[in-house]
Each structure stands twice: as C-alpha cells, then as structure tokens.
Amino acid sequence: MNQAEMEQFAQNDREDLLALLEMRFGPVPDDVREVIGLNEDLNDLQRLIIAACNAAEWEVFVEELHAGQGSFKLTGERFNPVANSSGKGASL
Template identity: 55%
Template sequence: MTLVNEEALFIQQDLKDLNAILEMRFGEVPAEVLDIMTNIRDLNRLQRLILVACNTPDWKVFVEELQEGEGAYRLTGERFNPLGMTSNEG
C-alpha cells in the first residue's frame, strides 16, 4: 500500500469517526456540514475536529470551529468543556 492510499484510508476513517461522534452527541448531521467535512483532505484538521466534537458542549461551537479552517489549533476554555453549558440549538 502506498503512502497516498494509506493517507486516504486514514482520512476516510477519520471522517467516519467524526460523523459518528457528532451523531452521538448532537443528532443527525446536516447535509451542508457533511459536505464541508467530506471535502477535508488534511488529517491534522480532521483529528482536530474530532477533538472539538468530543469536547464542545454546543453544536454551534463545532460549526464555528469547522469554518475556521486549518489556522486554529488551541482547544481551551469553556467552549471545549463537554460538561459545560449547552444550548438547545442542535
């Protein structure tokens, strides 16, 4: 297996994992969010979004982080406290 094929498999698995986490935490993932996620080809970004999905108490915060692109790296503060205050916006 070549490095390119291996990376594509990791990306595919990370996308599945990210979707599964989001569905468990927030319910069905909207099509427009799925479209954005399936176009991500950077493993580091996907792994960061998995951490965000696990640690944010609020769907809105996840979407904001999804739109940040590759430039954001810090996951600190109440925005990333999974037991923090949640909103009813799903």
C-alpha cells in the first residue's frame, strides 16, 4: 500500500469515527475533532472506532482517546454500549 492510499484510509477512518461519535453522543467538541484530525495511525483510528461503538458514555470514549496509541483495554461494563449511567447493562 502506498502513502497516498494510507492517507486516504486514515482520512476515511477519521470521518467514520466522527460520524459515529455524532450518532452516538451528539455534536463532537472542537478539541476532540482536532485530536482525531491529527491522528494518522490506522491501527489507533480503528481502536478508537471500536471504543466509540462500545463506550457506555462519552467520558469513557474521551479517556480512551487520551490513553494514547498502543492502548487496548476495551473490557468491562465501561464498554457495554447498552449500559446505563450506573454501569449496568440495560434489560431487554
């Protein structure tokens, strides 16, 4: 894969991540947009997409965003997308 393709994949991942965050949590603050906009690491962007899909609350995603590259600890009720604010999953 050449550099131009990698840059396009990263751009697509950034756009997907921002769209996903807006669908789940509403408007994305400018400071978070800036951090995401500067991220060029495909693995890290994909990790953040998984975190955005599964974070129970906005604050959980922001913690993961600032955890840095190489972090991958998406476990527990903090990453249960149907959990309520008490951290317990919703009953169906």
